[in-house]
Amino acid sequence: MMQKRDIFIGLVVVTVWGLNFIAIKIGLKEIPPLLLGALRFLLACFPIIFFLPRPPIPWLWLIALGLSINVGQFSFLFIGMKVGMPAGLASLVLQSQAFFTLLVGAAWLGERWSWNHLAGLALAASGMAIIGSQQGGEMTAAGFGLTLTAAACWGVGNVIMRRATQSLPPSSMLSLVVWAGAVAILPLTALSWIIEGYDAWLAAYHTPSWASLGSIIYLSFFATLVGFGLWGKLLSRHPAAVVSPLALLVPIVGMSSSALFLGEAVSLWQGLGAVLVMSGLIVHVLGGRWKVSNIKIRDY
Incomplete structure (x- = not known):
């Protein structure tokens, strides 16, 4: 059972992560998506990386983690939000990473599915189909x-993390986040230079505002360092099964804060899809505790 202090810390983390999508939307108004990603990790990693030891995992896994979660996820997410994805719905759709993790884990690691995994996947897929239409x-x-696609990259990264960090203590989470973030800086910078170009960099340099600078600081310091640092502390004190359900609150914070601060509206059908996705996530995360059936599905 989590103490009140740890519950409060968990609520702080999910609030920080939910507001993260507003910060992204604000930053994208003046900064190209890939450049925003590179600046996020540059500020998050330096100079703190000089004070944190490299996590005790092979370089290959560390690079794969940085490329999948940081380069893949945030490249597609930032570009997606730039070309037409509301912040609130982005916070929800991105949580489909849980189901991509399930699919990749089954295909790569041979992990078995339980009834709640299939039921949650069916509910969430129905919701995603409605939202996507x-x-x-x-x-x-x-x-x-x-x-x-960003959610799929996150799902792949989750399986890589699970495979690479089986003996890594949760207290090393911040070190892992910083070093995997450092891996992403050069690829994101190179992609930005090739795709977005020098003119976009020059425009971002000459037209900075306090809002865009605040966005980078929030994404780097609060969403990355503070968020994952506190999350790692919770995982060091409690089992993952106790801590992970708190992440279900992220899209709730994301959608409500986006409606409040950005004036984003959700249509009736999008709202129905969101309810189905959230229901699927709840069944997926918490359904294993419900005594509906003790039979596990093994042939998937």
């Missing part, structure tokens, strides 16, 4: 597709 207004097909 509702283009128009603030959401475009490209924005939705890119955000879903």
Whole structure:
């Protein structure tokens, strides 16, 4: 059972992560997506990386983790939000990473599925199909597709992390986040230079505002260092099964804060899809505790 102090820490983390999507949306108004990603990790990693030992995992795994979660996820997410994905819906769609993790884990590591995994996947997939069919207004097909691809990259990264950090203590989470972030700086910078170009860099340099600078600081310090640092502390004190359900609050914070601060509206069908996705996530994360069936599905 989590103490009140740890519950409070968990609520701080999910609030910080939920507001993260507003910071992204603000930053993208003046900074190109890939450059914003590179600046995020540059500020998050330096100079703190000089004070944190490299996590005790092979370089190959560390590079794979940085490329999948940091380069892949944030490249597609930032570009998706730039071309037409509302911040609130992005916070929800990105949580489909849980199901991509399930699919990749089954294919790569041979992990077995339980009834709640299948039921949660079916509910969430139905919700995603409804949301994806509702283009128009603030959401475009490209924005939705890119955000879903970002979730897939996160899912792959989760399986890599699980494979590479089996004996890594949760207290090393911050070190892992910083070093994997450092891996992403050069690829994101190179991609930004090739795709976005010198002119976009020059425009971002000459037209900075306090809002865009605040966005970079929030993404680097609060969403990355503070968020993952506190999350790692919780995992060092409690089992993952106790801590992970708190992440279900992230899209709730993301959608409500986006409506409040950015004026984003969700259509009736998008709202129905969001309910189905959240229901699927709840069944996926918490369904194993429900005594509906003790039979596990092994042939998937």
